[in-house]
Amino acid sequence: MKAYKKAIFKAVKKGFTVCDIGAGSGILSFLCAQAGAKKIFAIEEGNIIDEAKEIAKLNGLSSKIRFFKGHSTDITLPQKVDLVVSELIGTGGINEGINESLLDAKKRFLKPGGIMLPKSLELFFVPVTAKEFWKVNMSFWDNVCGFDYRIKRPKVSAMKVMKLDDESSYLAIPEMISNVDFSSFEKIPHDFEANFKIKKDGPFHGLLGFFNSELYRGVELSNSPRFPETHWKQALFPCKDEIRVKKNDILKVNLKAFRALTQFYWRWTCKVERKGKEIASFTFDNLKLDKESILFGREGFKPNLNEDGSAENMILSLCNGNRTFDEIAKLLQKKMPKKFLNLKSALKNVKQILGGKIKA
Ligand SMILES: C[S@@+](CC[C@H](N)C(=O)[O-])C[C@H]1O[C@@H](n2cnc3c(N)ncnc32)[C@H](O)[C@@H]1O
Numbered sequence: 001m002k003a004y005k006k007a008i009f010k011a012v013k014k015g016f017t018v019c020d021i022g023a024g025s026g027i028l029s030f031l032c033a034q035a036g037a038k039k040i041f042a043i044e045e046g047n048i049i050d051e052a053k054e055i056a057k058l059n060g061l062s063s064k065i066r067f068f069k070g071h072s073t074d075i076t077l078p079q080k081v082d083l084v085v086s087e088l089i090g091t092g093g094i095n096e097g098i099n100e101s102l103l104d105a106k107k108r109f110l111k112p113g114g115i116m117l118p119k120s121l122e123l124f125f126v127p128v129t130a131k132e133f134w135k136v137n138m139s140f141w142d143n144v145c146g147f148d149y150r151i152k153r154p155k156v157s158a159m160k161v162m163k164l165d166d167e168s169s170y171l172a173i174p175e176m177i178s179n180v181d182f183s184s185f186e187k188i189p190h191d192f193e194a195n196f197k198i199k200k201d202g203p204f205h206g207l208l209g210f211f212n213s214e215l216y217r218g219v220e221l222s223n224s225p226r227f228p229e230t231h232w233k234q235a236l237f238p239c240k241d242e243i244r245v246k247k248n249d250i251l252k253v254n255l256k257a258f259r260a261l262t263q264f265y266w267r268w269t270c271k272v273e274r275k276g277k278e279i280a281s282f283t284f285d286n287l288k289l290d291k292e293s294i295l296f297g298r299e300g301f302k303p304n305l306n307e308d309g310s311a312e313n314m315i316l317s318l319c320n321g322n323r324t325f326d327e328i329a330k331l332l333q334k335k336m337p338k339k340f341l342n343l344k345s346a347l348k349n350v351k352q353i354l355g356g357k358i359k360a
Contacts, residue, residue: 004028004087007215009035011083011115019043019109021072021086021101026052026065028085033064040065041081041109043072073104083115091223092235093123093211094257095264099180099188106182115216116182122212124224125194125237126174127251128164130205133236138205154238164208164225164234171204171245172196177255191256198249206238207253207268237268240282249274307339315353325350 008028012018012035020029023042029052032040042052042065049069056062068075084105090096098121106116141149177192198204211232212222223232237255245251250273257266271281305313314335318328329347333340340346 001027003215003219003221005031007117007219008032008085010219011035011117011216012037013082014038016082017041017079018083018085019077019081019105021084021105022088022096023052023067024048024087026055028087029065030056030059030061032083032085033061037064037083041068041077042066043068043070043075045069045071072101072109077109080111081109081114082111083117084110085117089118089121089211089213089221089232090235090264091232092209092266093121093178095235095266097259097264099185100259102182103185103188106185118213118215118221119183119217120179120181120214122176122180123178123192124174124210124212125177125192125207125253125255127171127196127198127204127245127253128169128206128208128236129171129202130164130169130208130236131203134203134205134238134242138238139242167225170208171198171200171202172251173199174210190258192254194253194255196251196253198245198247198251201244201246204239204243204245204251204272206236207255207270209235209237237266237284239270240284243270243272243280245272246274249279307336311336311339311349312353315350316357319354319358325354 008031012032014036016032016037018029018032018037018040020026020032020040020042023029023044024046025048026042029040029042042049044052044067049067053062053067056065056067068077084102086098086102086105088096088098088101090098102116110116138153141152143149173196175194175196177194178189180189208225210222210224212220212224215221221230223230223234225234252271252273253268255266255268257264259265267283267285269281269283272279311332314332315328318331323331325347326343329340329343329350332350333343333346336346340349
């Protein structure tokens, strides 16, 4: 937060209009106000926006900050702004959708010549030995009381390492795989390539990903293991199995990043070559879309309610100010006796569905 504060105080001029994308509890908006901004549009899609409003009120900032609830790409602002500020950097750099949100914000919200904060984001990869991570998350599942539990290995797309001890775990020199300047980019990079020359023998457990961001001229933020630890730590893209690499091996990496509906996915492929011959390769692909997600994405698909949806629909339409909870539950159970075997289960469902939706 120190770096953001420094960057905001350098960038914001008295009278600026600002847009905060993903305002969360509002801290960046408040700092912009403190730095002299005249008007701030704070956009946040989560319910945390309610807290942000309260905190703004508590600190006498309500008149300066206008809150918008929703995803920034769905919001229209009343005017263009001098500065777009955001903190959408994920541990893997881009996995909180920073590119998509900022490309849209630059095009629709920013005045010509306005400032994007952060200004840029560089992503780095380096193959590492991560013994502790490997033991706890991967090899532990190889043999649980004599049983093969490997399906329990993490399926998430990028994992945080608690803390990489130091750069002595690096098996090669880090490579920059992406460099985006938010004030000028036009396209979102999805496909990254890197080649590494292995500098020492050792077990290769995964690719460590970290970022370096220039927030504003001369103000940098990084989660590189080289710098003091941040809450981001680093992202590890694990190997499928441990690979014993040797000095001078060549490691070829391809990383694809993509969004499917609201989820962010990575797919990474590694090939290890020794003296021109491939000695190991794997693709780690966690993209497993469930049936519902596939249907949601299919153009022209005509959705219909399932049993849960029908029950919810019925409860909502029966709740019209003329019936008690019990009466709604009785009608629901009569209509759907197989789903609700007794009145108690119907009543429980009615209260669950209506929770937070009824007038006091
Ligand atoms: C990492 S938090 C940052 C919160 C706050 N800006 C801060 O610095 O503490 C990211 C927040 O942005 C929100 N968010 C992410 N992308 C968004 C977008 N495009 N539009 C609106 N909200 C977004 C999320 O709901 C989340 O609350």
